[in-house]
Amino acid sequence: MLLDFDKLGGLKTFLVALVVLVSLFLILPIVFIAALSFGSSQWLIFPPPSWTFKWYQDLFVDPRWLYSALTSLKIAAIVTVLSVVIGFLAALGLDRGRFAGRDFLRALFLTPMILPVVVLAVALYALFLKLGLAGTTIAFVIAHLLIALPFSIISIGNALAGFDRSIEDAAILCGANPWEARLRVTVPAIRHGIFGAAIFSFLASWDEVVLAIFMASPTLQTLPVKIWTTLRQDLTPVIAAASTLLIAFTILLMIVAALFRKGRKA
């Protein structure tokens, strides 16, 4: 009764209304920011008195925004490659290995994901200060790799768990050496897991704020750090423009992921 949609009775109206309200609550702020980024009001008056591309112009004219976006892209790209490769190896080791402490290792690899990120940020900041690496690209990559790696290990690990290993063994039997078999048989078979690992790793780095705040220097900032420092000064509509571009980018990634999933089913 309570789990039959058509037999909810009066409850149905209440629940549907609530779901609509929560959906609006979740989507409206995003729509609102996108609308404001085209509004002419410096003070973010809504509805805007008129429409303009001014804030986007400001964004593209200021080399610091562009530079920070490129920095983000570069770091996220390096992190994605490293995370997928190291994550693939680790997932393979965990999947194939039969040794004591395997569950412990798996839990250890995932810990950076559940730890308060500020603790990790402060600890790494201290270490990199000592090593003279503070404010470098290497520092950024290592910090982001730590939180991207769990996504790779989970995503590729799940794919490996669903992969029938005897196919790989068959390839070896037919004369392939183990790595040839893995790269030409296993990797194509678990490509959806690898693709998922790449997307999540990229986003983990691209959107990351807290580690980035501590890793950044005045000359090396990612896009989130640039937004953060600007945000602490004022609520300029330029941030609305930057946010809208980020949102558009996210939607694009979601569509790519959805298409990929569809292609997998077909």
Add this chain to the structure above:
Amino acid sequence: MSDTVATGAVKTKRESTLGYLLPALLLIAFFFIVPVLMLLMRSVLEPEVGLQNYEALLGSTTYLRVFLNTFMVASIVTLVSIVIGYPVAWLLAIMPERWSRIVLAIIVLSMWTNLLARTYAWMVLLQRTGVINKTLMGLGLIDTPLALVNNLVGVTIGMTYIMLPFVILPLMGVIRTIDPAILRAAALCGAGKMQCFLRVLLPLSLPGIAAGALMVFVMSLGYFVTPALLGGTSNMMLAELVAQFVQSLVDWGMGGAAALVLLVVTLVLYAVQLRYFNPARGK
């Protein structure tokens, strides 16, 4: 025959398995375990050997207020997220797929939207001259703008906005696994709607509620960005305190001590979650 083949292949791989784990292990050891331990060491070594940092941290009312506030914010956000998220997850689990798909897409979009973009949206919406205050004044509900930002209200709204998907998605999964026949049986036996809900549906979804609540609570405890932007100076949270010790005060001893408190609370709650609410362990 296949048995011998399989064992043969396993044998060649078993020797190199640990090698595959090495890059990840080295990364975790050198850039996770070592720096976190170093930070915790500094809390008892700086400025001099001893527990003075912890005495200062736990003995002062200023810091005690930060602890209390952290727990209060995390509790309120968890409670609000569950109360709103549960009915949403419930309906999503049973409504026709063509509708639930749209709602799910909205939830995923909001989850994937940059954290700063979302927080910025709420800073603009909630400010004194923001849309919400303007609307309320336009409707004649209030005469002067409400203070919705730089206080507890702002943090609660901003964090609930972020945490809701983390409650809705797992809860929806749990409710989907409940057999509708059980509720039909309860109704057949004469239970009213209220009784069906309180004595059948709610108890059956309790593991999901507990797991979701614990996860949101732990995540909220260590949150930094949203409280820093939407909260006020009078309701600072623990993560902000850690950052402030290190960034503004350059006091690594106190920073390490505050980080340890946050770390211990998180790990204890995480252990509770693993012990009691791990889906892999069964019910």
